[in-house]
Amino acid sequence: MQRRHFSTALLACALPAARAQEGAFTIVAPFPPGGPVDTLARMLSSGLAALHQRPAIVDNRTGANGNIGIEAVKRAKPDGRTLLVVPQGNLTINPTLMPQLGYSVEGDFAPVASLARTANVIAVNPAVPAKTIGELIALAKSKPGSIGYATPGVGSSLHLAGELFAQQAGIDLLHVAYKGTPPGLTDVIGGVVPMIIGNLPTLLPHIQNGKLRALAVTDAQRAPELPGVPTLAEAGVKGVALSSWYGVLAPKATPAPVLARLQRDIRQIFDDPANKAQLQKTGLAVWIVEGPKFGELIRQETASWAPVIQSRRIAAQ
Known part of the structure; x- marks a missing residue:
């Protein structure tokens, strides 16, 4: 009898933990810890956990130039709990460079928001x-x-x-x-x-x-962290005003109200002065473009990179 009560008590304790884990956020960062993608994923994870009072974990699912993690999010349940933090190259360069990708940026994902640029x-x-x-x-x-x-x-x-x-x-x-x-x-x-x-x-x-x-x-403006270093345009090389940026995507069928909630959450997390200051120390500037505008940014940059890839005869190895 004591053993049965003990087992019942264990089950009672385990069920709330299991339910909490089922509702957890998973932020997939398809590159190793330590870089900008990981930094942003961890800030997003901590913010979502605080806002929603539920677990949020970062899954550094690496390999195949980020494609393994990206495809995992493609297959995830579209409930807003599994998100992808990814650099621009996987969204705007790889579709031209690697025609046989296992995902379609526009067909398999919903653009949530950009997070930062550098x-x-x-x-x-x-x-x-x-x-x-x-x-x-x-x-x-x-x-x-x-x-x-x-x-x-x-x-x-x-x-x-x-x-x-x-x-x-x-x-x-x-x-x-x-x-x-x-x-x-x-x-x-x-x-x-x-x-x-x-x-x-x-x-x-x-x-x-x-x-x-x-x-x-290579940006259009000098970096505040390196005020004495000119832009390429200032150095006499025009037409190379480029920066790196990072964004968040969700599985394609994620409902619009869920995407809107995530966008509100992202604004609240990344507009926080302490978070902005923390990112600035590493050279990242908060830069948020949301929803359809973010999707259009991806489409425009994909179109602009295609002729560079083709004219320079760049091929995936």
């Missing part, structure tokens, strides 16, 4: 004899095809930023693709590769401690 930075190892973009261009012209630049992979937004920079500057650079930014960053700091194009949150600490020399940002 500048991209062109930086070199301090041993490289180029202290300005003009000097880098001159060096590249003297050694066509021999100045390598590291990126997180073929077809990443940073790779295409490099291709567009080379095209507009009239130079031939050597793309050195890595499986993610960390190994490429290690090689540039170590002098194996002379140059890197990376997002500001990743490169900023190494620029500040002198392990990298920043030559320009």
